[in-house]
Amino acid sequence: MNEGAASLGASGFGVPRRYSDLMDRFISSVLCGAGLSEGAMSGKGKGLAVLALGSYGRRELCFGSDVDLLVLHQGRLMPGSEEKISRGLYELWDAKLEVGHAVMTIPECIRLAMSDFKVLSSVLDARRVMGSHEIDQLFQTAFSPRLDRERQTLLRQLLVYAQRREERYGKEDFFVEPDLKEGLGGLRDFHFMSWMARIYFKCRNLREIRRFALFSHFDVGRLTHSKRFLLHVRNQLHSMAGRREDRLLMDLQQELAYRLGYGDDRSLTAVEKFMQQVYLHLNRIRYGYELFAAKTLDIVDPGPSEEPVLEKTSEFQVFKGNLVLRKEGLSEKSPLVIMRAFDEANRRGLFLGSGFVWEARKRLAADGKALAHMKGAKDLFLGMILNPANPRIIRLALEVGLIDLFIPEFRRIRNLALSDVYHVETVDLHSLRTMEVIAGISKGLQDDRSPLYRKVFTELVHPPHLFLAGLLHDIGKGYGDDHAVKGAEMIPRILKRLDVDGEGARKVSFLVTHHLLLARISQRRDLSDEKTVVQVAQTIQDRDLLNMLFLLTIADSLATGPLARTDWKLMLLTELYFKVRKVLEGESLATPDATNRIESRKRELLQALAAEYPTSALQELMEQVSSRYFLIMPPEIMTAHFRMALNLGPEPFSWVLQKIEGAPVTRMTLCIRDRPGLFSKMVGVFAINNIKVLSANIQTLKNGLAFDVYEVTNPLDPFRENEKWDQVRDEINMVLDDRLPLDDLIHEKGRMSLGAEKSRRSRDRKIKIENAASDFFTVIEVSAEERTDLLYELAKTLHGLGLDIRFAKVNSDREKMQGVFYVRTGEGQKVTQEEALRAVREGILQVFC
Amino acid sequence: MKKIEAIIKPFKLDDVKDAILKLGVGGITMTEVKGFGRQKGHKEIYRGAEYVVDFLPKIKIEVVVATELVARVVDTIKEHAYTGQIGDGKIFILPVEKAIRIRTGEEDRDAI
Numbered sequence: 001m002n003e004g005a006a007s008l009g010a011s012g013f014g015v016p017r018r019y020s021d022l023m024d025r026f027i028s029s030v031l032c033g034a035g036l037s038e039g040a041m042s043g044k045g046k047g048l049a050v051l052a053l054g055s056y057g058r059r060e061l062c063f064g065s066d067v068d069l070l071v072l073h074q075g076r077l078m079p080g081s082e083e084k085i086s087r088g089l090y091e092l093w094d095a096k097l098e099v100g101h102a103v104m105t106i107p108e109c110i111r112l113a114m115s116d117f118k119v120l121s122s123v124l125d126a127r128r129v130m131g132s133h134e135i136d137q138l139f140q141t142a143f144s145p146r147l148d149r150e151r152q153t154l155l156r157q158l159l160v161y162a163q164r165r166e167e168r169y170g171k172e173d174f175f176v177e178p179d180l181k182e183g184l185g186g187l188r189d190f191h192f193m194s195w196m197a198r199i200y201f202k203c204r205n206l207r208e209i210r211r212f213a214l215f216s217h218f219d220v221g222r223l224t225h226s227k228r229f230l231l232h233v234r235n236q237l238h239s240m241a242g243r244r245e246d247r248l249l250m251d252l253q254q255e256l257a258y259r260l261g262y263g264d265d266r267s268l269t270a271v272e273k274f275m276q277q278v279y280l281h282l283n284r285i286r287y288g289y290e291l292f293a294a295k296t297l298d299i300v301d302p303g304p305s306e307e308p309v310l311e312k313t314s315e316f317q318v319f320k321g322n323l324v325l326r327k328e329g330l331s332e333k334s335p336l337v338i339m340r341a342f343d344e345a346n347r348r349g350l351f352l353g354s355g356f357v358w359e360a361r362k363r364l365a366a367d368g369k370a371l372a373h374m375k376g377a378k379d380l381f382l383g384m385i386l387n388p389a390n391p392r393i394i395r396l397a398l399e400v401g402l403i404d405l406f407i408p409e410f411r412r413i414r415n416l417a418l419s420d421v422y423h424v425e426t427v428d429l430h431s432l433r434t435m436e437v438i439a440g441i442s443k444g445l446q447d448d449r450s451p452l453y454r455k456v457f458t459e460l461v462h463p464p465h466l467f468l469a470g471l472l473h474d475i476g477k478g479y480g481d482d483h484a485v486k487g488a489e490m491i492p493r494i495l496k497r498l499d500v501d502g503e504g505a506r507k508v509s510f511l512v513t514h515h516l517l518l519a520r521i522s523q524r525r526d527l528s529d530e531k532t533v534v535q536v537a538q539t540i541q542d543r544d545l546l547n548m549l550f551l552l553t554i555a556d557s558l559a560t561g562p563l564a565r566t567d568w569k570l571m572l573l574t575e576l577y578f579k580v581r582k583v584l585e586g587e588s589l590a591t592p593d594a595t596n597r598i599e600s601r602k603r604e605l606l607q608a609l610a611a612e613y614p615t616s617a618l619q620e621l622m623e624q625v626s627s628r629y630f631l632i633m634p635p636e637i638m639t640a641h642f643r644m645a646l647n648l649g650p651e652p653f654s655w656v657l658q659k660i661e662g663a664p665v666t667r668m669t670l671c672i673r674d675r676p677g678l679f680s681k682m683v684g685v686f687a688i689n690n691i692k693v694l695s696a697n698i699q700t701l702k703n704g705l706a707f708d709v710y711e712v713t714n715p716l717d718p719f720r721e722n723e724k725w726d727q728v729r730d731e732i733n734m735v736l737d738d739r740l741p742l743d744d745l746i747h748e749k750g751r752m753s754l755g756a757e758k759s760r761r762s763r764d765r766k767i768k769i770e771n772a773a774s775d776f777f778t779v780i781e782v783s784a785e786e787r788t789d790l791l792y793e794l795a796k797t798l799h800g801l802g803l804d805i806r807f808a809k810v811n812s813d814r815e816k817m818q819g820v821f822y823v824r825t826g827e828g829q830k831v832t833q834e835e836a837l838r839a840v841r842e843g844i845l846q847v848f849c
Numbered sequence: 850m851k852k853i854e855a856i857i858k859p860f861k862l863d864d865v866k867d868a869i870l871k872l873g874v875g876g877i878t879m880t881e882v883k884g885f886g887r888q889k890g891h892k893e894i895y896r897g898a899e900y901v902v903d904f905l906p907k908i909k910i911e912v913v914v915a916t917e918l919v920a921r922v923v924d925t926i927k928e929h930a931y932t933g934q935i936g937d938g939k940i941f942i943l944p945v946e947k948a949i950r951i952r953t954g955e956e957d958r959d960a961i
Binding site: 064094243244245719 | 873935953
């Protein structure tokens with residue numbers, strides 16, 4: 001395979017074709033050598049024809065592709081032919097080709113094709129390589145009428161197949177590592193169009209479709225160019241991977257980008273530029289395929305037509321569900337008609353006729369600038385964008401360049417995908433989807449997830465500002481810097497151009513600047529720490545802005561992808577929202593006189609437990625607990641802790657487990673005899689039991705007990721949760737007695753991990769040490785690629801540096817771990833000394849290696 | 850090179866086989882086996898008849914693949930063999946010292 005690549009040169013779109021031609025010659029010579037010469041195969045009555053099928057038939061052979069051959073014959077096979085064919089095949093196999101083969105008569109072949117869709121699709125692209133022309137002709141003349149006769153059945157099969165592909169490849173993991181052949185927008189989409197053109201329009205070649213009136217504007221040329229690009233990339237991918245690999249795996253993307261000639265620069269890396277091109281072509285083919293399929297379906301299987309009828313005075317009318325001009329000629333009218341058409345289609349939930357779209361695209365290319373400055377144009381544009389009722393129309397507006405016209409900054413984020421496993425769409429589509437989600441929230445589509453979102457939406461003073469923020473929140477991406485900051489810089493200019501008033505501009509600007517704030521704080525800070533909430537409240541200050549920021553964050557998360565919108569993350573966001581709201585409404589957490597609140601909490605606790613325990617015992621226990629405990633712990637947790645402490649006998653610990661509603665999380669309220677390094681030991685035991693720590697809250701008492709709260713993922717096996725917790729309990733007991741070789745177990749687990757082969761992406765590593773985030777603690781934020789033992793090692797290291805961990809929040813998934821630790825020195829102080837800070841940083845860096 | 854052994858439910862054979870072939874594994878061996886796990890004694894319906902026995906029919910699939918493919922093959926088997934009910938099976942990964950193709954004498958990479 002590699003010799004093939006070398007001899008043809010690694011560049012140029014024509015490689016698959018030349019490789020196919022080379023393969024033709026090779027196969028001919030091998031088969032001739034086995035005794036199947038052209039002469040021997042073409043005799044009358046004893047003919048054999050060797051046909052290439054599938055991608056080989058299409059002349060799109062890539063270096064790792066299967067070589068599918070069909071040997072067709074008439075009547076009975078000549079004696080000796082079978083042996084010769086076998087001999088030929090053996091040679092092909094030994095040449096390391098992935099050969100698929102079948103030997104059949106023409107009727108057998110047609111019967112099989114009609115009964116199995118996979119066979120049919122392969123045979124539709126059959127091409128004679130060598131042998132009897134006569135047999136080939138006979139085959140074609142028998143096949144075509146059969147196709148025609150059964151075209152309705154075939155339509156159903158095509159649709160089923162297409163549906164299955166969408167279900168399978170529409171899933172989000174296929175976005176980050178697109179499958180160039182089977183994925184949405186991949187080569188298969190193009191094949192589908194060719195097959196449909198062949199079956200329904202009798203076109204041997206997709207280009208011929210333009211003969212038909214309804215397809216006269218279909219841009220086959222552009223689609224063909226995109227296909228050839230993807231084919232070229234696929235070929236390089238095969239060559240690089242050394243096998244038939246159709247998925248652009250993340251690990252291969254970078255090398256492939258360099259191979260294809262893309263280079264890094266300040267704003268975009270080579271991978272980002274390369275993938276932008278890939279997505280551009282994938283999106284183009286997908287979009288073209290959707291239009292093609294819709295039109296074909298219309299013709300072949302038209303539904304009942306219930307057209308909405310517009311007023312006679314309207315300049316538009318509805319034809320087959322699409323808006324078109326009532327009187328011909330967009331070219332004679334003012335380009336403002338285009339704006340009005342989009343606006344009308346948006347409001348009525350219609351699409352636009354393709355002829356109109358084609359003309360509009362041309363007109364915009366020619367007169368776009370003039371249109372943008374026309375009176376009323378901006379209003380129409382804003383009217384549509386700020387009330388995005390019809391997502392297809394908004395998408396169309398993007399495709400024809402309408403959005404770029406009024407917001408040129410949008411061009412930068414077209415088809416842009418940043419190297420990030422969380423986003424499942426390119427930035428431009430993600431922005432549109434964020435708006436779509438917001439619209440969905442307002443219509444109640446997210447009520448199942450949480451009715452709160454719609455409630456908050458109804459409180460908004462001026463919803464269009466939120467939509468604008470949704471559209472523009474990532475406009476700053478692609479410049480290499482912090483995109484929130486960059487975006488904020490760009491917003492005033494964009495909004496001024498759109499004539500958005502000062503007040504609106506201020507609000508949208510604020511939203512874009514801070515669109516990551518709530519997510520960041522809720523995932524990386526102790527929400528029961530007053531200072532956290534107060535700082536956020538001070539930044540936002542205004543309840544309407546809070547509502548908008550909350551909804552923007554929710555919509556952004558929902559539109560990003562499954563890793564960003566876990567139930568847990570959404571719950572944290574909601575918790576932060578309520579807390580900030582309370583502060584803004586004056587019911588603040590931060591009354592200057594915290595002492596009063598502590599006292600009242602203590603009183604409530606006494607009352608709750610007075611029936612079960614003597615007051616003196618309760619009060620004595622309260623003396624052991626820091627005041628802060630009473631401020632941050634909810635009452636039910638305090639009562640649980642106190643009960644456990646007062647009931648604790650000789651056993652080292654006691655816990656209460658509670659499953660959290662709304663997320664796959666268990667809360668463990670723990671009362672345990674404290675000891676040095678306890679936190680890391682707990683983390684270790686969880687780790688070897690495949691339980692992830694999401695947050696930990698540690699309160700040590702003067703009497704040597706600890707009141708902890710852990711929030712962890714549920715055990716993996718829902719049928720055996722109790723057994724698993726029993727095992728955890730046993731192992732904690734063992735580790736407290738030093739009877740468990742925790743280090744060894746964790747390292748063994750890490751070593752056995754399947755992910756060990758993945759390349760480590762060290763540029764994702766970050767360490768941040770902040771003393772301003774909390775009044776009592778130093779906050780250490782750590783970010784690195786995920787590893788089984790990472791949290792354990794970090795905890796051990798911090799402990800080894802003499803630090804007390806009082807609170808931790810961890811966010812980890814397949815790729816990344818983000819942890820935040822609230823720590824104090826052994827003396828109960830923040831870490832402020834330069835030397836100490838340096839030691840912490842170095843200690844953590846050691847863990848990374 | 851590693852050998853991946855998977856014990857799966859019989860009706861999942863085609864699904865799993867098709868899926869891992871797409872990944873580019875060279876060949877597969879399949880055996881009909883009987884087995885049970887922690888649920889011994891649990892009732893399970895198999896082809897319409899109720900069995901209350903320890904040994905249940907399963908399919909064992911064996912493939913030998915290059916080390917860099919292991920994670921993906923395992924993920925694929927997991928995904929396609931999953932039903933969420935008791936008895937979905939297990940996957941084991943073993944190291945392979947050597948592989949030889951009988952007909953040609955090729956070894957290791959070229960043999961798989």
